[in-house]
Amino acid sequence: MQYDYSRNKTENPDPIKAEIKGTLPDWLQGTLVRNGPGMFSVGETSYNHWFDGMALLHSFTIKDGDVFFRSRYLRGDTYKSNMEAKRIVVSEMGTMAYPDPSNSLISKAIKFLSHTVPDFTDNCGNNIIKYGDDFYATSETNYIRKIDPETLETQDKVDYLKYIAVNLVTSHPHYDKDGSTYNMGTTIAEKGKTRYTIFRVPPAEEDSDKKKPVLKSLEVICSVPCRSLLSPSYYHSFGITDNYIIFLEQPLKLDILKMATAYMRGVNWASCLNFQPEDNTQIHLIDRKTCKPVSTKFFTNALVVYHHVNAYEDDGHLVVDVIAYKDNSLYEMFYLASLQPNSSSGEAKGKLTSKPNYERFVLPLQSDKEAEIGNDLVKLKSTSATALKEKEGKLFCFPETLFKGAELPRINYNFNGKKHRYVYVTYVEQSPVPLKIMKLDIETKQQLYWGEDDCWPSEPVFIPAPNAVEEDDGVVLTVVVRPYPEKSSFLLVLDARSFKEVARACVTADLHIDMHGFFIPRRT
Numbered sequence: 001m002q003y004d005y006s007r008n009k010t011e012n013p014d015p016i017k018a019e020i021k022g023t024l025p026d027w028l029q030g031t032l033v034r035n036g037p038g039m040f041s042v043g044e045t046s047y048n049h050w051f052d053g054m055a056l057l058h059s060f061t062i063k064d065g066d067v068f069f070r071s072r073y074l075r076g077d078t079y080k081s082n083m084e085a086k087r088i089v090v091s092e093m094g095t096m097a098y099p100d101p102s103n104s105l106i107s108k109a110i111k112f113l114s115h116t117v118p119d120f121t122d123n124c125g126n127n128i129i130k131y132g133d134d135f136y137a138t139s140e141t142n143y144i145r146k147i148d149p150e151t152l153e154t155q156d157k158v159d160y161l162k163y164i165a166v167n168l169v170t171s172h173p174h175y176d177k178d179g180s181t182y183n184m185g186t187t188i189a190e191k192g193k194t195r196y197t198i199f200r201v202p203p204a205e206e207d208s209d210k211k212k213p214v215l216k217s218l219e220v221i222c223s224v225p226c227r228s229l230l231s232p233s234y235y236h237s238f239g240i241t242d243n244y245i246i247f248l249e250q251p252l253k254l255d256i257l258k259m260a261t262a263y264m265r266g267v268n269w270a271s272c273l274n275f276q277p278e279d280n281t282q283i284h285l286i287d288r289k290t291c292k293p294v295s296t297k298f299f300t301n302a303l304v305v306y307h308h309v310n311a312y313e314d315d316g317h318l319v320v321d322v323i324a325y326k327d328n329s330l331y332e333m334f335y336l337a338s339l340q341p342n343s344s345s346g347e348a349k350g351k352l353t354s355k356p357n358y359e360r361f362v363l364p365l366q367s368d369k370e371a372e373i374g375n376d377l378v379k380l381k382s383t384s385a386t387a388l389k390e391k392e393g394k395l396f397c398f399p400e401t402l403f404k405g406a407e408l409p410r411i412n413y414n415f416n417g418k419k420h421r422y423v424y425v426t427y428v429e430q431s432p433v434p435l436k437i438m439k440l441d442i443e444t445k446q447q448l449y450w451g452e453d454d455c456w457p458s459e460p461v462f463i464p465a466p467n468a469v470e471e472d473d474g475v476v477l478t479v480v481v482r483p484y485p486e487k488s489s490f491l492l493v494l495d496a497r498s499f500k501e502v503a504r505a506c507v508t509a510d511l512h513i514d515m516h517g518f519f520i521p522r523r524t
Contacts, residue, residue, distance in 0.1 A: 002341040003433050003456060003483060003513060005050050009038040010510040011071045013152070018060070018067040022503030024493060025475060027466050029522035031061045032477055032491070033128045033149050034458065035137055036514025038073065040336065043086040048268065049094025050334040054079055055125030055137055056512060057152045060479070060491045060505065063522065067491060067505035072152035074137050076122040076145050090121050094270045094335065096263060120167075122157055127171040127516035131181050132204035132214035135518065138171040140236070142185075149520055163215045165190050166197055171516070172237035172307070174416065179203025182240060184247065186232050187223070188256060194226040196233075198245055198286060221245070222291045224284055230256040234273060239311035239320055241417040244294075245286040246311050246320050251279035251302045252328055275328040277302045283363065283397065285318065298363050298387070300397045304328050309358065309409040312419045317380055318363040319419075323407055324399070326354040356428055358406045358440070359399035360385050367393065403440055403447070405429055408459035408516075412471050422472045422496075424460040427451075433513070434458075437478055439499045448499035450492070456481045461519055462496060472496045477519065480504075481511050 038056025166185030
């Protein structure tokens with residue numbers, strides 16, 4: 001049976017107690033909050049793209065052996081405006097909203113001007129992130145929405161532009177052990193320059209009686225000029241180690257001039273996002289000590305990366321692991337028309353033309369002036385990745401493909417920026433729906449799978465056991481959606497080492513396929 005991506009999901013704001021099968025570890029206490037699109041039509045209007053659907057938060061709270069589920073739509077300005085008008089009135093990336101034909105000429109003119117210099121949506125349906133002690137629903141615009149992670153109620157609307165000049169911001173920040181959060185965004189044509197800006201948000205102040213928003217103390221670490229003033233690269237994540245920040249400026253580019261005229265031309269903003277396979281990808285390294293890009297320039301072939309896996313330093317090299325595509329077919333596949341089942345096969349019409357591969361790049365950190373042009377400067381014996389010298393200060397990199405068909409990677413986050421061995425992913429073939437999740441062993445190349453018939457698992461999230469010694473000492477959580485109402489969907493708990501089922505928490509509720517999430521440990 002094919003998952004119905006276009007069906008509006010029902011929220012369950014009151015907690016529902018799950019039926020536990022198996023035994024949950026005593027130490028597993030906390031809340032898994034997840035985010036993704038859940039509403040695709042309002043009145044007689046519908047979204048064109050699955051990513052555009054209105055954000056539906058859902059959570060599993062694990063407490064003393066019990067599990068409680070709840071879900072709630074994010075009630076931001078976008079949600080309220082659409083509900084009040086009983087139609088979609090706020091544009092999203094893949095869906096341009098046009099005014100009701102009965103509206104006045106003045107309101108239509110205002111609508112036109114708002115799309116020429118877009119005021120983006122606050123439909124934050126991609127991930128849950130943390131700044132200080134607060135949690136936010138986020139997409140990739142300049143708006144995020146503070147939420148209550150316990151009740152899932154929508155709270156303050158936050159505009160990054162009040163604190164830093166960024167128009168687009170990633171929904172995959174990094175977290176330091178001191179409570180700092182690192183993120184990056186794109187500054188478009190400010191003072192005649194377009195740049196990528198990396199910033200740090202400090203931890204919350206413990207001794208302050210009246211805590212000010214930590215975003216007020218945000219500091220810019222570094223800005224990297226865009227290679228093209230009016231065509232910045234699209235990116236969804238970045239990498240970080242103790243000494244470096246890694247950013248891929250890939251040839252998936254947003255045409256700003258076309259974006260400004262998209263409403264008038266009757267096309268969506270996504271049509272202004274173009275993949276240029278004849279171009280290359282620049283891998284930027286920013287030295288965290290000097291807050292400046294390193295002098296060596298690294299390039300690779302055209303690719304599209306949404307998710308970084310991890311990065312770490314190893315014997316004078318920087319190892320960068322990513323999930324890479326050869327084109328932009330992933331975004332195109334998620335148009336709702338492409339997700340409709342084929343009448344003959346029952347499978348979705350849209351297919352990936354490029355399978356996501358787990359790629360490893362290895363970047364030499366020291367310049368070898370004695371090396372000849374064309375020489376491979378990678379000295380690590382553990383990889384087949386190469387970095388060929390094109391001229392002094394310029395290397396062209398070819399990755400090693402570690403695994404094929406992997407997406408939505410997660411690691412033991414205690415190893416973020418450090419050498420890791422295990423990665424947890426969804427297994428993707430040509431269809432958008434993952435049917436299995438996998439544990440990948442980078443050293444042995446062993447792959448462990450979990451999957452059952454008529455089960456669609458979400459992004460696997462690793463939770464370390466208390467006082468863990470081994471990297472895979474803990475559990476993996478994944479939300480599993482089932483297509484048949486008579487079969488309950490559930491939160492699956494796997495032993496991370498063996499990848500065998502420990503328990504499942506079954507709920508009679510309308511669970512939906514989502515995007516990303518955040519596990520919040522219970523405070524003791």
